[in-house]
Amino acid sequence: MATVTVAASCATMVMGRGLSVTDYGVGLAMEGRLMDYAQRSGGQAAPVGAFPLSPAQQSMWLAQRLNPEVPLNIAMFIEFDQEIDVAVLSRASEQAGREFGSGYLRIVEVDGTPFQFVDREIDDHIVTIDFSREPDPRAAAMSFMRRDYSAPIDLLEDRLAVSYVLTVDAGHQLWYTRMHHVTIDGFGATTMLNRAAEIYSALVSGDASQHKPTDTLRELYEHDAAYRQSGRFRSTVSTGATTRQISRTLCPLRLSPHRLPR
Numbered sequence: 001m002a003t004v005t006v007a008a009s010c011a012t013m014v015m016g017r018g019l020s021v022t023d024y025g026v027g028l029a030m031e032g033r034l035m036d037y038a039q040r041s042g043g044q045a046a047p048v049g050a051f052p053l054s055p056a057q058q059s060m061w062l063a064q065r066l067n068p069e070v071p072l073n074i075a076m077f078i079e080f081d082q083e084i085d086v087a088v089l090s091r092a093s094e095q096a097g098r099e100f101g102s103g104y105l106r107i108v109e110v111d112g113t114p115f116q117f118v119d120r121e122i123d124d125h126i127v128t129i130d131f132s133r134e135p136d137p138r139a140a141a142m143s144f145m146r147r148d149y150s151a152p153i154d155l156l157e158d159r160l161a162v163s164y165v166l167t168v169d170a171g172h173q174l175w176y177t178r179m180h181h182v183t184i185d186g187f188g189a190t191t192m193l194n195r196a197a198e199i200y201s202a203l204v205s206g207d208a209s210q211h212k213p214t215d216t217l218r219e220l221y222e223h224d225a226a227y228r229q230s231g232r233f234r235s236t237v238s239t240g241a242t243t244r245q246i247s248r249t250l251c252p253l254r255l256s257p258h259r260l261p262r
Contacts, residue, residue, distance in 0.1 A: 124163075
């Protein structure tokens with residue numbers, strides 16, 4: 001059985017539908033407004049092991065709360081031109097998800113404040129769907145993926161990460177993964193997908209797939225929080241603010257009178 005090479009056949013689809021949150025620093029500016037927009041949760045306690053969202057995640061959380069009808073998903077698929085072992089792929093995906101933690105992330109709100117925790121009890125099996133009997137199987141599979149990643153997600157109730165194997169024909173399958181942007185960014189999603197492919201290749205070739213220790217999501221949050229308390233961060237923010245002030249003075253922003261061609 002052949003190994004998996006992600007870069008050769010990976011298509012990535014990021015949905016925003018009219019909403020763009022490009023400046024992750026906006027999370028800091030919005031932090032004081034979170035309580036104004038969040039729903040109250042009745043004083044419940046945060047689950048054991050829960051920790052706050054990072055400023056980048058807060059931006060995504062607030063954007064989704066303000067615009068619940070807008071999908072903020074990262075989705076990608078790998079197209080195989082040969083039969084794959086779904087059971088082995090599930091094992092590989094599970095191991096990669098547990099190493100990164102993002103695939104098991106849940107969001108809760110406590111008194112209007114969002115927290116995150118890694119729920120290892122989430123059902124993480126890969127769902128299989130057979131489109132081979134459709135008149136145009138590949139088009140049907142593409143339509144399914146498009147509907148899925150175009151649908152908005154309830155951050156508190158829905159699964160934030162899902163994975164499917166879509167059968168188009170004998171020996172022709174699509175491995176599709178969709179994650180909400182609050183759980184991971186595009187680089188992280190690609191890195192995790194590559195790791196799952198690495199594990200799958202090792203398993204089908206009979207090699208032992210070694211666990212690769214990485215920082216947990218909580219450790220990453222703590223690293224980011226420590227950096228934001230450092231003099232280096234304050235210096236960067238100060239320099240950035242000064243640069244923006246100079247830019248506004250020299251080049252005031254205005255709307256262009258020209259329309260882009262359709």
